[in-house]
Amino acid sequence: MTQKQKPVIIIGGGISGLSAAKRLKEADVPIILLEGRDRLGGRAHTLDIAGNQASWVELGPFWIEDHLTNPAYHLLRDIGAEVHQHDIGASTVRIYDQRSARWLGWTTTLWAFIKLGWSFSRFGKLRPNTSTFNNLGERIDVVLGKRPKREHLYLFKIFSESLNGGSTCDTHQNQLSDDLWEFTNHDEKSQVLISGGFRLLVELLRDSLSADEVMLSQTVSRISIQQDTSAQAPVQVATADGKIFEGSHVIVTVPLGVLKAGTITFDPPLPTSKQDVIERIGFGSVEKVVMTFKNSFWRRNPKKQDHFFSIPDPIASHGSFFDVSMSSGAGPGSPTSPCLASVFGPPKAAWVAENPEAAVEEALSELQMMFPDTFEPPVATAASNWTTSPFSGGCYPYTSVDTQPGDFIRFAEPTHHGRVLFAGDTCAVGVGLGYVEGAMAAGERAADTIIATVADSQ
Numbered sequence: 001m002t003q004k005q006k007p008v009i010i011i012g013g014g015i016s017g018l019s020a021a022k023r024l025k026e027a028d029v030p031i032i033l034l035e036g037r038d039r040l041g042g043r044a045h046t047l048d049i050a051g052n053q054a055s056w057v058e059l060g061p062f063w064i065e066d067h068l069t070n071p072a073y074h075l076l077r078d079i080g081a082e083v084h085q086h087d088i089g090a091s092t093v094r095i096y097d098q099r100s101a102r103w104l105g106w107t108t109t110l111w112a113f114i115k116l117g118w119s120f121s122r123f124g125k126l127r128p129n130t131s132t133f134n135n136l137g138e139r140i141d142v143v144l145g146k147r148p149k150r151e152h153l154y155l156f157k158i159f160s161e162s163l164n165g166g167s168t169c170d171t172h173q174n175q176l177s178d179d180l181w182e183f184t185n186h187d188e189k190s191q192v193l194i195s196g197g198f199r200l201l202v203e204l205l206r207d208s209l210s211a212d213e214v215m216l217s218q219t220v221s222r223i224s225i226q227q228d229t230s231a232q233a234p235v236q237v238a239t240a241d242g243k244i245f246e247g248s249h250v251i252v253t254v255p256l257g258v259l260k261a262g263t264i265t266f267d268p269p270l271p272t273s274k275q276d277v278i279e280r281i282g283f284g285s286v287e288k289v290v291m292t293f294k295n296s297f298w299r300r301n302p303k304k305q306d307h308f309f310s311i312p313d314p315i316a317s318h319g320s321f322f323d324v325s326m327s328s329g330a331g332p333g334s335p336t337s338p339c340l341a342s343v344f345g346p347p348k349a350a351w352v353a354e355n356p357e358a359a360v361e362e363a364l365s366e367l368q369m370m371f372p373d374t375f376e377p378p379v380a381t382a383a384s385n386w387t388t389s390p391f392s393g394g395c396y397p398y399t400s401v402d403t404q405p406g407d408f409i410r411f412a413e414p415t416h417h418g419r420v421l422f423a424g425d426t427c428a429v430g431v432g433l434g435y436v437e438g439a440m441a442a443g444e445r446a447a448d449t450i451i452a453t454v455a456d457s458q
Contacts, residue, residue, distance in 0.1 A: 007032045008450055009237050009245055011220050011264075012253035014042020015198075015436050016423040018205035019443030020251050025208060027451045032245055033209065034218040034237065036391045040206050043255065043392055044436065046197030047290070050380040054335040055292040056197050056328050059384040060395075061436050062086075062341070063193050065186040072201060072437045073192070081200050082332035083192035088322075089113050092307055095151055096370050099313040103370075104151060112151040116159065119143050120176065129174050135401050136160060136175050137168035154311045154319075161317035161345035164398035164434070165284015172399040181399065182408045183428035183438070193327035195334070198436065218243065219390075223250055224267040225416040234419050249453075251446045253423045253439075256283045256411075257393020270415055277410045281426060282400030284434075285387045287352035289342045289363040292381075296325060296338040297374035298367070310366050317345030319366065337379070340367075349387055349395075356383035396434030397426040408433070412442065418453065421446040 008024055010017045013035030024031050039045075043060040063086045067073040073083065090110040096103050104112075119126050125143050126136075133139045140156050160168050164175065174180050194200060206214070222238040233246035258264065259278050269275075298321075299306040305326060310319035322341045329336040342363045344352045352359040360381045368375045386392045412427035414420060425434050427442035 005030060005454075006233055006235075006246055006248040008447075009034065009235060009247035009250045010253065011223075011237065011250060012042060012255075012424070013037070013040040013214065013216070014253060014255075014424070014439065015044050015201065015205070016425065016427075016439035016443035017042070017251070017253040018202065018209075019440045020253065020423055020447040021213070021443075022205050022208040023444045023447035024450065025213075027447075027454075029447075029451060029454060031209075031213055032247065033214045034220055034239070034245065035214070035216050036219040038217050040214070040216070041199065041202040043386060043395065044198040044202055045384075046199035047382055048330075049290055049339075049382045050292050050337065052337070053330045054328060055337045055339055055380065056199070056330060057290040057292070057324055057339050057341060057382075058197050059288055059290065059382065060386075061198055062322070062324075063191045064437075065188065065191055065432065065435065067190050067192045070437050071440060075204060076194060076201055079200070079204060080332060082195040084195065084326045086191040086193045087305075088191070088307060089117075092305060094306070094308040095154075096308060096310045097150060098311055098319075098369070099150065101369075108151065112149070112155050115152055116155045119156070120159070126176050127178065129177050129180055131173075133173040135169050136171040136173055139173055140168060150311055150315060154309065154315050157315060157317045158309065158320055158343075158345065162286055162320065162343050164282075165286045165346065165349075165395045166282045166398040166400060167346050170282060170400050172401055172403055175399045180405050181433075182406065182430070183433040184431060186432055186435075193324060195327050195329050196331045197327065200331070201436070220254075220264055222265045222267065223252070223420065225419050227268075249419050249421060249450050251421045251423055251443070251450075253443060255392045255394065255424060256281060256397050256426045258391065261390070261393050263390065266416075266420070268416070273410065274413075274415055277407045280400065280402040280404060281407055281411065282398040282403065283394040284396055284398050285346045285349040285353075286395040287344045287349040287359070287384045287387060289344070289352065289356075289359050289381065289383045290324075291340050291342075291360075291363065291378045292328070293338045293340075293376060293378050295376060296323075297376055298323070298340070298371055308370065310370060316348060318343070318348045321363075321367075342366075352383060353385040353387035353389075356385065359383050397428070398434065412445075414449065418449075421449060
């Protein structure tokens with residue numbers, strides 16, 4: 001590479017941006033990474049909520065799916081990271097119904113999970129393509145029948161809306177299809193939590209970069225592409241505080257919610273076809289309240305993971321509590337603390353982001369209702385705010401009722417004669433939509449495109 005070569009500017013320091021930066025640097029392509037927050041990782045954010053190095057809990061992505069074949073796990077395994085099985089089913093989850101103020105029996109819980117699993121399986125009624133329904137919610141209503149049991153409706157709602165972030169009424173009726181979309185569905189053979197969290201992956205990717213290649217607290221406001229193809233600096237990126245960065249290409253890895261908000265101006269504007277895709281793909285809203293305690297007062301067996309769901313009245317996609325104590329240590333063999341994460345799907349998620357203190361109080365009130373004899377106040381708490389953050393505008397993408405097959409390919413396509421490339425978890429081509437490994441793959445794919453271009457120009 002020559003001394004005069006302009007750097008590739010990467011906008012966004014999440015998993016995708018860091019993956020692109022790492023791949024480019026390995027190929028000796030100069031880079032500058034601009035991140036709006038005062039930290040790296042983006043929506044992958046593991047927080048030590050009590051500040052004791054024993055209460056690391058995820059505010060963003062929770063677990064790794066199908067870990068034995070997952071590239072994110074392979075990277076972590078190579079540095080000696082430890083993972084723990086995260087089973088969610090009748091054997092690990094109890095269900096409390098707020099309407100009747102009682103815990104459901106094991107047989108009732110088992111049957112609810114069997115019905116859920118069969119309907120979502122490859123051979124279930126929610127998989128085949130159809131044009132009969134207007135949205136996924138209508139399909140679920142048919143599967144459940146006219147008078148569904150409360151626990152059945154709740155499980156369908158919590159797993160549909162908390163996993164994709166969109167209301168079932170706004171989710172494409174063929175969301176679960178195996179052959180319609182360009183993204184893939186997981187086999188769900190395993191789910192694992194990482195001891196110390198996804199921060200270990202963020203640190204691994206960050207460590208490949210030097211301090212002068214990463215700039216934090218840089219809010220990008222404008223991306224300008226020079227019309228003169230022979231210009232020495234074809235790309236200019238401006239920040240909100242007036243800084244100008246010049247480069248050969250730009251990789252945009254910001255979440256879809258940021259592009260929907262229009263806070264970054266493109267000059268010339270993005271093609272209409274790209275803008276239409278940004279409009280059509282959904283971007284969901286899911287938030288968490290995380291808590292750490294002195295004792296695991298909710299566990300039946302002090303040494304065994306114990307999740308539980310509290311069915312609201314009326315039914316909505318919140319009230320799920322996950323026991324994440326086993327992965328709360330700083331790393332393999334490190335001390336852990338009793339920790340819970342409560343997940344809120346739409347529309348309640350937006351309220352959580354706007355009212356974090358009230359959301360914490362509500363979660364604690366539910367715990368006290370379910371465990372009146374053993375409940376204890378928390379040592380520390382925190383709540384996410386992905387929905388209201390200007391650096392995310394939500395949590396992750398989903399197929400809205402307006403999304404069309406091919407939209408995720410179109411979203412990933414470069415613009416401005418190849419000078420502007422896109423990455424992130426929305427570029428789900430051949431990978432899971434909205435997952436960490438998909439973000440990694442998209443960043444690496446954008447980097448490889450530039451590396452090939454640079455090689456061809458020499």
